[in-house]
Structure formats: C-alpha cells, structure tokens
Amino acid sequence: xxxxxxxxxxxxxxxxxxxxxxxxxxxxRRLRSEDCEILxxxxxxxxxxxxxxxxxxxxxxxxxxxxxxxxKVGGILANDTYPADFLYDNLMIEANVIEAAHRSDAEKxxxxxxxxxxxxxxxxxxxxxxxxxxxLEPTNEWYAIAKIxxxxxxxxxxxxxxxxxxxxxxxxxxxxxxxxxxxxxxVLPALIRKAHEAKLAGDPTMExxxxxxxxxxxxxxxxxxxxxxxLMKEYSGDSxxxxxxxxxxxxxxxxRLVNEVVGFEGEIVxxxxxxxxxxxxxxxxxKLHALGWKPSHGLREGIEQTYAWFRERLDAGEMREVA
Numbered sequence: 001x002x003x004x005x006x007x008x009x010x011x012x013x014x015x016x017x018x019x020x021x022x023x024x025x026x027x028x029r030r031l032r033s034e035d036c037e038i039l040x041x042x043x044x045x046x047x048x049x050x051x052x053x054x055x056x057x058x059x060x061x062x063x064x065x066x067x068x069x070x071x072k073v074g075g076i077l078a079n080d081t082y083p084a085d086f087l088y089d090n091l092m093i094e095a096n097v098i099e100a101a102h103r104s105d106a107e108k109x110x111x112x113x114x115x116x117x118x119x120x121x122x123x124x125x126x127x128x129x130x131x132x133x134x135x136l137e138p139t140n141e142w143y144a145i146a147k148i149x150x151x152x153x154x155x156x157x158x159x160x161x162x163x164x165x166x167x168x169x170x171x172x173x174x175x176x177x178x179x180x181x182x183x184x185x186x187v188l189p190a191l192i193r194k195a196h197e198a199k200l201a202g203d204p205t206m207e208x209x210x211x212x213x214x215x216x217x218x219x220x221x222x223x224x225x226x227x228x229x230x231l232m233k234e235y236s237g238d239s240x241x242x243x244x245x246x247x248x249x250x251x252x253x254x255x256r257l258v259n260e261v262v263g264f265e266g267e268i269v270x271x272x273x274x275x276x277x278x279x280x281x282x283x284x285x286x287k288l289h290a291l292g293w294k295p296s297h298g299l300r301e302g303i304e305q306t307y308a309w310f311r312e313r314l315d316a317g318e319m320r321e322v323a
Contacts, residue, residue, distance in 0.1 A: 018070030090146035212252025244283035
C-alpha cells in the first residue's frame with residue numbers, strides 16, 4: 001500500500017499483541033471507541049515466541065492493523081539477572097510479529113518501544129535524533145537493544161517493502177494495570193504502595209532513596225494509548241516518535257504529591273547511602289505535539305485515579321503482599 005495519509009480504523013480488524021499488559025490493555029480500552037474489531041490472544045492460545053504459530057495465526061486471521069505492545073519487561077534487578085531472556089525473548093516477539101504482519105499483508109503496524117533506548121548521557125530533553133549517539137545504561141541495555149532492534153526492523157520493512165510500519169517511544173508510564181510489587185515495580189506505583197502501607201500502619205516516617213533531586217517524567221497509560229491510536233491514524237514516517245508528558249518533576253516533589261493523594265502525613269526520611277540515579281530524564285515530545293496531540297491527564301489527577309484503582313483491587317483481594 002502507498003505510504004502516508006490518514007489511516008481509518010473504522011471497520012478494520014486490529015490486533016493488540018500484549019493486551020494483558022498495562023500499555024496493551026489501555027490500547028484495547030481506547031480502541032473500543034474506534035468502531036473496529038479488536039483481536040487479542042492469550043499466551044495459552046498464541047505464543048508470540050513461536051515463529052510458526054505466529055505466522056499461521058496471521059495467515060488465518062489477517063488483521064488489518066497491529067499494535068505491538070507485547071514484551072518481556074522488568075526492573076533493574078530482573079534485567080541484570082536474566083540478560084539473555086530479556087534480549088532473546090523480546091527479539092523473538094517483535095521479529096515474529098512484524099514479519100508475520102508483512103507476510104499477511106497487514107496495512108499498518110505500530111511498534112511500542114521504551115525511552116531506555118536512549119544513551120545514558122543523552123542530551124536533555126531527549127529528541128528522537130539522540131538514538132545511537134552514545135552508550136546505553138548498563139543495567140537495562142539488554143532490553144534497550146531489543147527495543148532498538150524493533151524500531152530498526154519497522155524501518156527496514158518500510159524501506160525494503162514499503163510497509164507503513166511506525167514506532168512510538170513512551171516515557172515512564174503509570175496508571176491502571178500497573179505493577180505495585182515493591183520488589184519489581186517502578187518508582188511511582190512503589191511510592192503509592194509505600195505511602196498507603198505507612199498510612200495504614202500509622203508510621204511517623206517514610207523512607208525514600210537518595211536526596212530526591214533527580215528529575216523524572218511520567219505519563220498516564222491512557223494518554224499513551226490515545227497517542228498510539230492517534231499515531232496509527234495520523235502518522236506515517238520513518239522516524240520513531242517520542243510520547244511524553246512534556247514536563248518533569250523531582251522525585252522528592254513526587255513523593256510529596258503521592259503522600260498528599262494517599263493521605264500519609266508523616267515525615268519523609270532520606271537514605272542518602274542510596275543513589276539518586278541519572279539526574280534528569282525528559283523526552284522531547286515536540287514532534288508528536290506538533291502533529292496535534294497533547295496529554296489529557298495531569299499528574300495529580302492521574303495519581304488520584306491510579307490510587308483509586310489500586311484501592312479497588314486491594315479491597316477485592318487482587319493485590320498480594322500488601323498490608
């Protein structure tokens with residue numbers, strides 16, 4: 001098909017790979033208003049690492065559009081402990097889906113990456129052209145390399161086969177469906193859980209790592225989903241596109257905001273023996289914003305919604321290891 005122009009999802013068969021994850025489930029929610037047929041498969045019915053199975057599924061089902069949100073994900077400890085799994089599994093998933101989409105003549109595909117693709121010491125804010133300009137953060141380079149390969153694979157099918165395959169790179173995500181385990185969650189859900197448990201226990205203090213001076217950007221997952229659908233419909237270009245909130249916040253101010261939302265009124269105690277991490281990580285999302293998309297969830301509103309979701313799951317007995 002010819003590249004470029006608006007892509008109409010109405011009446012199309014749309015496959016969301018990874019629909020049970022936080023990003024994938026948000027994309028499914030967003031697609032319900034697009035008058036399209038949403039296709040999903042669980043790992044029990046379709047193993048995305050099985051090349052033959054993926055090719056057979058695409059040949060039989062023939063989706064018109066594909067969102068590649070499936071990935072093996074984890075925190076620093078998991079990445080450092082299982083580097084082969086993070087590299088191999090993610091390479092197989094993206095390669096199998098993108099190749100099968102091409103073989104079955106899918107009209108459009110969006111590959112979902114991660115902001116960890118950028119160099120550890122990239123210029124701030126990080127524009128799309130920062131990719132491959134320096135060394136990666138060593139603790140998650142295996143995952144990052146797999147995601148970079150996915151971007152390049154989408155570009156390669158565009159260049160060689162004229163496929164309208166694009167990529168989106170989100171900043172730090174939070175929202176419904178997040179992981180609240182203190183062993184493996186990211187900073188914002190971990191803070192929500194810590195503040196909630198400290199409030200329940202009546203603790204006078206809550207400990208945080210470092211000085212809290214590091215600056216981070218956070219995007220509500222429903223905004224990511226909306227941006228992905230927007231890009232699927234409106235964007236056709238070789239470059240990947242950053243999807244960020246556009247502003248960052250210090251970790252200390254984030255802790256204060258979470259505590260306000262949760263209702264924990266104790267003192268914040270700093271463990272300065274722990275590192276602050278990279279001083280600043282902010283995406284330059286001007287390309288996406290220039291196309292006409294902006295996020296709709298403010299950070300306080302998004303944290304309030306996420307905390308409400310967490311409490312609902314807690315009351316329903318769906319959160320393990322929570323006081």
